[in-house]
């Protein structure tokens with residue numbers, strides 16, 4: 001049974017240079033009277049969330065309020081700095097272009113890697129199926145992802161991430177660079193995944209979108225839960241994520 005339980009979860013990011021213990025840094029640090037202590041920023045602050053099957057949760061809040069970080073915490077990308085995070089069920093995070101890929105590896109190796117991370121065996125047939133969905137040229141499978149445009153990279157990541165259903169689906173605003181043709185196809189595939197997932201969490205600045213698609217909206221502010229609103233009857237369809245296009 002899919003479930004999410006966060007109890008008083010906090011996540012601190014180390015600030016730039018916090019792990020730089022070089023001589024140059026130490027000397028410069030003394031000159032500018034830098035403190036020796038670890039400098040961090042608390043991006044998720046004392047957050048408690050319980051979610052069971054059927055939960056459709058929207059994360060709202062201003063820039064920097066911690067929406068993406070909270071999704072990464074739930075996805076297991078980062079461990080909690082304190083508090084408890086307990087997740088049951090398979091998690092599919094659709095978080096962004098830099099999540100979990102190595103740009104120096106060729107496309108098919110990245111696909112294989114992503115499949116392994118999500119517990120699937122990357123067979124030739126599965127990789128070919130995923131590639132067919134991208135509609136990219138066959139030869140590009142053997143090129144490093146560094147050579148892909150952001151739209152092409154998005155196609156590869158999306159096709160891989162949505163190849164199998166998941167119990168828990170985490171969506172950050174991220175489909176903005178996919179072109180019109182692919183977007184319609186992506187929407188159909190994503191809608192199917194959303195309807196199959198037991199728990200869906202969507203981070204968005206689009207309040208009407210969240211009210212249409214979610215039954216609970218959590219407003220974050222400076223990493224803390226500022227308020228939680230229950231939505232009476234969300235209209236799950238249409239899931240208009242294309243509104244987020246740049």
Ligand SMILES: Nc1ncnc2c1ncn2[C@@H]1O[C@H](COP(=O)(O)OP(=O)(O)OP(=O)(O)O)[C@@H](O)[C@H]1O
Nearest residue numbers: 013014015041043062063064065066067068069070
């Ligand atoms: N890799 C990082 N290293 C250090 N600080 C970070 C990092 N990523 C985010 N932050 C900081 O953590 C806080 C929360 O950022 P986060 O990206 O989670 O907010 P957000 O609500 O998703 O913002 P937006 O709406 O702009 O996408 C911000 O203060 C941000 O500057």
